[in-house]
Amino acid sequence: MARAATTIRHTHKMEGGDRDRPVLLLEWYDRNRRLLPWRALPGETVDPYRVWLSEIMLQQTTVKTVGPYFEKFLARWPDVEAMGRASLDDILRMWAGLGYYSRARNLHACAARVLRDHGGRFPDTEADLRALPGVGPYTAAAIAAIAFNRRTMPVDGNIERVVSRLFTVDEPLPKAKPRIHALAATLLEPSRSGRDGESRAGHDGKSRAGDIAQALMDLGATICTPKKPSCVLCPLGDDCAARARGDQETFPRKTPKKAGELRRGAAFVVRRGNEVLVRTRPAKGLLGGMTEVPTSTWLAAQDDAAALKQAPCLQSAPRWQRKAGAVTHVFTHFPLELAVYTAIVAARTAAPEGMRWVPIARLNDEALPNLMRKVIAHGLGDEMEIHALATRRKQQEDPPS
DNA sequence: AAGGCGTGGCT
DNA sequence: TAGCCAAGCCT
Known part of the structure; x- marks a missing residue:
């Protein structure tokens, strides 16, 4: 089975198909995906509330740190309706220690708005999600892709790193963001119909934009790490321009920021x-x-x-x-x-x-x-x-x- | 649009 | 050790 798949992959690669990248990513993801409390198992129904809550907590915060907070929040507020009725002070107290407290304020505001303006159900389009407090370009795309199977590519720090290496994006961040985003979008499965971001999975249910995004994030977190990436284990290793050059650790390039004064x-x-x-x-x-x-x-x-x-x-x-x-x-x-x-x-x-x-x-x-x-x-x-x-x-x- | 905005773990 | 770095957003 594995041997056969390898052969097929190889054949496609010899044909020069960049279209293989989504396939390689999904195969890798199906075998290596991390088990995380907010992730639905294959076949389980995705809960947009959990996806949203985890995405907010994970902004600039490690998976390890978020874990206990996510469990505590979910136990106390099992759905967005419950959280929408909570007081800001209760949410701040539960959030204490997690940092970036504007996230907690926006969490409170967002839950209340979903309850009042959306009948307690998260909107299912990227544009409507983007309008919610604390939901920026990344989070809107992440929720749309992961929870609602929209064909869109969220680009976080992991994906910036993976993509900048894969395509040797020499321009430094943040100026390189538009180019990286465009390149990242090429890793999605080809769209069959409809406009990007508006097309949901068809009745065949085979569009897996959310899984491709999560595959790239898991790849960035476990293989394509900032230092000492494990390129021999990478499903895109043979396809990586930076690895071919041998300077993969130098990506992504960044413009230095000045240190704050004591x-x-x-x-x-x-x-x-x-x-x-x-x-x-x-x-x-x-x-x-x-x-x-x-x-x-x-x-x-x-x-x-x-x-x-x-x-x-x-x-x-x-x-x-x-x-x-x-x-x-x-x-x-x-x-x-x-x-x-x-x-x-x-x-x-x-x-x-x-x-x-x-x-x-x-x-x-x-x-x-x-x-x-x-x-x-x-x-x-x-x-x-x-x-x-x-x-x-x-x-x-x-x-x- | 560049800087404000927490914290902990890593090398 | 002293930086970096982590599933960014807001103004």
């Missing part, structure tokens, strides 16, 4: 008994809508003295204790170093305007980004069981052996 600031961990002073960040922007302890501004040339002057105003000025060391955190566009100051205030001390007291034992229910988990753990030190707070997520993912 910013400094201070964070203030105030205890009142077993409570900590927190506030909610502005709804948009960095860590938008998330919980934080009060902090100074974060600026590139800001010393400790300037930062300490921005401490929260409490009824009786507390004596600020600076913790040794600092909390460092790296955002996408700048590294951050926060000095941590602690203070203990009397019972019944009022929270300043816009702030509130939260029991330490309930911090885990807050929408705390990981930066703030680090800050609080640093501020409370070994005194408390707080350490369990910062490590609980990891323990859930990696149970002690």
Whole structure:
């Protein structure tokens, strides 16, 4: 069987058919596809809600990281109707730690809109999907192809890499995106009828645009990796222009982006008994809508003295204790170093305007980004069981052996 | 349209 | 270690 297929492949290749690429990809995918929680098994019905939820979570985020979050979200909100009725705060709290929190805000907005404007069913065309909050060109194409079998090609980072190698696209990203997209579209099975992106699988049900896209993504994740690709295992290895040249690791070419400048600031961990002073960040922007302890501004040339002057105003000025060391955190566009100051205030001390007291034992229910988990753990030190707070997520993912 | 926007794992 | 890198979107 395998031998026969190899022979056929070889014959087609000798005929010079680029049309073989979809066949090779699908054969490889059928044998090597990853088993992922959001993927329907062959013969199972695809759930657009799961495809959408996974695609949003997977934006700039690894499969390994997404796994537990996807399961938690699915258990709590099994369909888009349930999520459409959830509060933004509940979604932010469940999302805490996953990063890029605008995704959570858009998730909330998108679920509500699908419920209100689409009767609780995801639209099934790329154009209508593209109009939803948080759904850009890639995600719209991915959902259309994977969930609705539309003939369209989503192009993510994996596919950019695979395609740029396959065709030796020398132009650097992001300028090369249009060309890469056009080349990627040639990997789809030939359309039989109708306009691209509008044609669904016919009654024969044989159009597999979603599987071709997922094949390319799996290929990029497991074979055509950024470094040390395993070209001998690649179903397109004999067909790859970069491999023939021997410089496959140099693709995709990218224009370098400038590194962000270190910013400094201070964070203030105030205890009142077993409570900590927190506030909610502005709804948009960095860590938008998330919980934080009060902090100074974060600026590139800001010393400790300037930062300490921005401490929260409490009824009786507390004596600020600076913790040794600092909390460092790296955002996408700048590294951050926060000095941590602690203070203990009397019972019944009022929270300043816009702030509130939260029991330490309930911090885990807050929408705390990981930066703030680090800050609080640093501020409370070994005194408390707080350490369990910062490590609980990891323990859930990696149970002690 | 280039930069804002998190986090963890990898080499 | 200090970058890179990961199923991008929004403005």
